[in-house]
Amino acid sequence: MKNKTILIIFTGGTISMAKNIETSKTILKDNKDELLQSISSELSDISLLSIQFSLKPSPAITPEDMFTLAKLTKEQLNNPEIDGIVITHGTDTLEETAYFLDLYLDITKPVVFTGSMRNFSELGFDGLSNLLSSILVAASPESTKRGVVVMMNDEINSAAEVTKSHTLALDTFKSMEFGPIGIVEQENVLYYRQTHYPRVLLSPKYIIPEIEIVKVYSGSSSLILNLLIDSHVKGIVLEALGRGNVPPQMIPGITRAIEKGIPVLITSRCPKGRVLDSYGYEGGGHHLKQLGVIFTNNLSSQKARIKLMLALGMTSDLTKLVQYFK
């Protein structure tokens, strides 16, 4: 009799890719059974179930895919026979899907995202060790009540904190500011700390995906903002400068968006630190706050967008939205 049952949901990504011999380019490959077979002998007291959710590179994963995956995961977590879930995913947008599920799921059972940086045909394919370690994390009693986590390269990071930091390196997933929450050391799963953020639960009936990110740079104008407003976007994430500031030429666009009831979120293009309304000059954080923008603390732009998609499914009331981002 096996102790634990872990469900693996495959979505695609490099872990489900191999080299095409003719073109020598990396393409998708349905290798689910080979992956499962290769690791099963290492797991004497864990039985595995699996679902092929999709076979997509992660740049092709849509917000609707994330929502469907979140609902499927919730349904499976409610099955008393399942002790934890591992989700394989392409690494390019893994942090977005993982954060979506972290916000959506009211969970105590472990949900662990993983993937690989090298494909199935490459020497040193990291998919097998990542999958194996993720299953150990999902089966560990220590992993309960930690929200959704990401396990890559034997480091465990919180979905709320982690980002892909390197285009190629195996240790690409980093919580830049706070470090990993734990590690996998052979068969041991060790946690160092709790997640930095208190969890906010957002489980709407529908999502609002029409949210765009605008990167701010010296000399940025209102041009893109006006185009977005004219295209009827439902929200804008401004990846601002430093502590959360923009050039004065963006103020007319920001003011127009807010007047039209489009929420404008502020993140920073700095990879570390939080945004705050400290500067009083034109376009400074304090000025933006007076106009009605929403500050998002330490969230990256891509995660602020995910959170707004879910939050707008719950409310369009600006005061309530501000509370969600506190």
Ligand SMILES: NC(=O)C[C@H](N)C(=O)O
């Ligand atoms: N390592 C990877 O999985 C990258 C791939 N482009 C993906 O995100 O699907």
